Amino acid sequence: MKTHSSGFHPSVLILYAKKLILDPIHSFGRYSQLLFRAFGAVPEFGTYRKNLWEQMIHVGIDSMPIVMLAAAFSGAVTTVQTSYQLVSPLIPKSIIGSIVVPSMVLELGAVVTGFILAGRVGARIAAELGTMRVTEQIDAIEAMGLNSIGYLIVPRVIAGIVMFPVLYIAACFVGIGGGMLVGHIGGFVSIGEFVDGAREYFQPFDPIFGMIKCLVFGFIITSVSCFKGYYTRGGAEGVGKATTEAAVASCVFLLLADLVLAATLL
Amino acid sequence: MNISNELKVGLTIITAAVIFILGVRYFQDLPLFATTYELTAEFKDAGGLIPGNLVRVHGVSVGSVETVNISQESGKVDVTFHIDRKIIVTEGSYASVSGIDALGAVRMDLYLGPLDAAVIPEGGRIGVGEGNDLFGDLTARAPDMIEKFSEVLNGLDIVVSETGTLLSEPESDFRKTLASVKGSMAQLESLLTSERTRLSSILLNVEDATGSLKTLTAENGPAVSKLITDLSATLTTLDVELESLGEASRSLNELLAKVNSGQGTLGMLVNDPSMYNKMDSTLDGINALLADFKASPGKYLGEMKLVDLF
Known part of the structure; x- marks a missing residue:
């Protein structure tokens, strides 16, 4: 084979093409296969019933404090920065409320919760499943005749789908409350004006859209993390790699889904 | 007490659902616990109204718009809205869209009918009226x-x-x-050009005179002030004198009044005619005596020893 003039071998290009195009498609195929098997295992409620409640506690209730903290601060910061940008005397103060509330409900509530869950829950799921895989516990489950996907993945994904909206509601509640409180204490906008502005521009579809996002985000974070963990390879190092990849991939797909949902539903 | 995982999860989900429903109702300006009242209005032009816009009665928010749909049969816009059950909507009530669409602040105003008219039932239709859309008016x-x-x-x-x-x-x-x-x-x-020299000399003179006056005043300052003090003292004295003069004239007046009224010796002297009469008759007597003396002095002088010497 003729060498490239710059010393660049054509087989390297093929390697890159494989890495850039084929590998993601390959991964997506495996991911779809895993999901397919998982959906098939959903009716086997008895297999994962006990595990489901445990996962709901881990994914939902244990994440509540950190999600609420982040949401409270993002609401407060949105209020302060909106009032900082409102310099025109022609714009009423109540506009702050009509900016902060839809921001929280449409975007910040879901995305802030999503990022925290990707870091906290995604990494945890990948590490758990990865360790089980490299220590051959998953093989042991299979050897006992249990459906490992039904037993390990289904409860985690269901817990994510169910508990994410709960966390989102908590985030919105605390975020809007925090914004209102900081606006009032900081003298940017009174609570009455804030609520007036929020009501003036409130659309009932906004929280519904937020909920739809939550269901999608909950599914993405848990399923991607399960996928990364379930197919871990290479010992302790592999577990670390899977954990990082789970958190990063969850965040990336979450942002992608955010854009797709906003573009299609709004 | 050991709370089971199922209970924890269940409680959390129920709490979240309650907060969600109440929160949505709160921002829709609907009463949190009371039920609402649904009505429909058929507009020719919804004027930018969207679900979630406020419904107001006399400027007070009482509910919000639920749906805005174009009705295929009538070719109009059906606007469904929820309001607080406490608001009694009777026959003759009507709705209108107001606010400026360009500013995004569109709302629905509800004008209530007379209280004694029949109440429109739940889900009923109410009439529409002309809105006070400033922007529309302007257009x-x-x-x-x-x-x-x-x-x-x-x-x-x-x-x-x-x-x-x-x-x-x-x-x-x-x-x-x-x-x-x-x-x-x-x-x-x-x-102005020709008289400029003279004008300027006049102005110079005026300035000079003012300057001299100023200098004079400044130089003789103490003397002038002493003069003024003296003058002021003199005036004060004069004032006192005038006062005593006034008092004297008052006393004189009183005296004259007494004299006029015939009090005292002087008064009697002035006012009693009898003295005059007596004096008159006395003078008459003296006159007659003198005439008699002139006529025959011997009569009188013969008696006098001294006269005998001559």
């Missing part, structure tokens, strides 16, 4: 306003062209007036 009146504006502009144009003609015509009064004003100004200017 509707714009053609008229533009026409008027153009008339005004035409008038202005005529005025400007007339003025131009007036100014450009050499025989016009306006031009003459301007020319004479110009002449007067030129004369005044020449006068």
Whole structure:
């Protein structure tokens, strides 16, 4: 084979093409296969019933404090920065409320919760499943005749789908409350004006859209993390790699889904 | 007490659901616990109304718009809205869309009918009225306003062209007036130029005199002030004197009054005629005696020893 003039071998290009195009498609195929098997295992409620409640506690209730903290601060910061940008005397103060509330409900509530869950829950799921895989516990489950996907993945994904909206509601509640409180204490906008502005521009579809996002985000974070963990390879190092990849991939797909949902539903 | 995982999860989900429902109702300005009342209004033009916009009665928010749909059969817009059950909507009530669409603050105003009329049932339809849409009004009146504006502009144009003609015509009064004003100004200017030296010397003199006066005042300051003090003292003394003079004249008045009224010796002297009468008769007697003496002095002198010596 003729060498490239710059010393660049054509087989390297093929390697890159494989890495850039084929590998993601390959991964997506495996991911779809895993999901397919998982959906098939959903009716086997008895297999994962006990595990489901445990996962709901881990994914939902244990994440509540950190999600609420982040949401409270993002609401407060949105209020302060909106009032900082409102310099025109022609714009009423109540506009702050009509900016902060839809921001929280449409975007910040879901995305802030999503990022925290990707870091906290995604990494945890990948590490758990990865360790089980490299220590051959998953093989042991299979050897006992249990459906490992039904037993390990289904409860985690269901817990994510169910508990994410709960966390989102908590985030919105605390975020809007925090914004209102900081606006009032900081003298940017009174609570009455804030609520007036929020009501003036409130659309009932906004929280519904937020909920739809939550269901999608909950599914993405848990399923991607399960996928990364379930197919871990290479010992302790592999577990670390899977954990990082789970958190990063969850965040990336979450942002992608955010854009797709906003573009299609709004 | 050991709370099971199922209970924890269940409680959390129920709490979240309650917060969600109440939160949505709160921001829709619907009562949190009471039920609401659904009504429909059929608008020809919804004017930018969207679900979630506020419904107001007399400027107070009482609910919000639920759906805005175009009705295929009627070709109009069906607007469904929820309001607080405490608001009694009777026959004759009507709704209108108000606010400025361009600013995003569109709302629905509800004008209630008479209280004694029949109440519109849940899910009923109410009439629509003309909204007080400022922007819409402005748009509707714009053609008229533009026409008027153009008339005004035409008038202005005529005025400007007339003025131009007036100014450009050499025989016009306006031009003459301007020319004479110009002449007067030129004369005044020449006068000022020719008399400039004198004017400036007059001004200099005035300045000099003022300066001298100032110097004089400054130099003789103490003397002047002493003079003024003395003058003031003198005036004070004069004041006291005048006062005592007044008192004297008052006493004199009193005295004269007494005299007039016939009190005291002087009074009697002035007022009693008897003394005069007596004096008169006495003088008459003296006159007769003197006449008698003149006639025959011996009669009187013969008795006198001294006279005998002669």
